[in-house]
Amino acid sequence: MAIKIVVFDAYGTLFDVYSISALAEQLYPGQGAALSVLWRDKQIDYTRLISLSDPSEQGSRHYQSFWDITRAALRYALARLGLVHTGANEDALMAQYAKLTAFSENLGVLQSLRHHGVATAILSNGSPEMLASAVHSAGMDDWLDAVLSVDRVRQFKTTPSSYQMVQDHFGVAPADVLFVSSNAWDALGATWFGFTTLWVNRQGLPPETIGPAPHHTGCDLSEVLKVLSLD
Numbered sequence: 001m002a003i004k005i006v007v008f009d010a011y012g013t014l015f016d017v018y019s020i021s022a023l024a025e026q027l028y029p030g031q032g033a034a035l036s037v038l039w040r041d042k043q044i045d046y047t048r049l050i051s052l053s054d055p056s057e058q059g060s061r062h063y064q065s066f067w068d069i070t071r072a073a074l075r076y077a078l079a080r081l082g083l084v085h086t087g088a089n090e091d092a093l094m095a096q097y098a099k100l101t102a103f104s105e106n107l108g109v110l111q112s113l114r115h116h117g118v119a120t121a122i123l124s125n126g127s128p129e130m131l132a133s134a135v136h137s138a139g140m141d142d143w144l145d146a147v148l149s150v151d152r153v154r155q156f157k158t159t160p161s162s163y164q165m166v167q168d169h170f171g172v173a174p175a176d177v178l179f180v181s182s183n184a185w186d187a188l189g190a191t192w193f194g195f196t197t198l199w200v201n202r203q204g205l206p207p208e209t210i211g212p213a214p215h216h217t218g219c220d221l222s223e224v225l226k227v228l229s230l231d
Contacts, residue, residue, distance in 0.1 A: 158189025
């Protein structure tokens with residue numbers, strides 16, 4: 001396999017978006033898991049609404065940063081669940097979101113890729129500031145060659161312009177890229193774009209039933225090393 005670079009999605013793939021449920025449970029006893037799931041679902045809903053409403057090459061006129069969308073999605077989830085909204089709770093949850101727990105195998109996989117001379121990057125809907133915070137909190141700064149935010153093109157994944165950022169930054173063809181995501185919809189979008197794809201199915205979910213299957217599937221990030229025959 002002539003893979004030149006491994007590109008990772010961030011949220012759900014490198015960082016556990018549902019780790020926020022621990023703090024949510026402290027603030028809203030009995031509702032932590034429900035809040036974290038609804039918050040994540042609405043966050044992704046908003047990215048799609050923005051991108052689909054104005055899919056111009058110059059970026060959506062309705063674009064908002066992923067940080068702002070995350071805050072808006074939290075407010076929606078609280079209202080939907082009938083939970084009391086306070087500025088203090090919102091600030092605490094947002095601060096925790098900026099430094100989500102990283103999955104335990106991440107650093108080892110990134111270090112192995114670096115050892116074998118394989119370039120690595122993040123391509124994420126996240127804003128530059130929130131990605132920088134998450135990467136630094138997880139100790140990944142020295143193990144990534146680039147952290148790419150769709151903020152530059154003002155279009156969220158799965159728009160082609162978002163995936164095009166990898167080609168533009170590294171000067172590679174789609175076939176040179178192994179794109180890794182725990183989000184099945186993201187893996188599908190990347191497959192349609194032309195990347196070789198690995199779906200990290202951490203939750204044991206069924207695959208998407210439209211479009212082609214991802215080229216590879218695994219249960220955690222260590223599958224990357226198996227795909228590249230580096231394990």
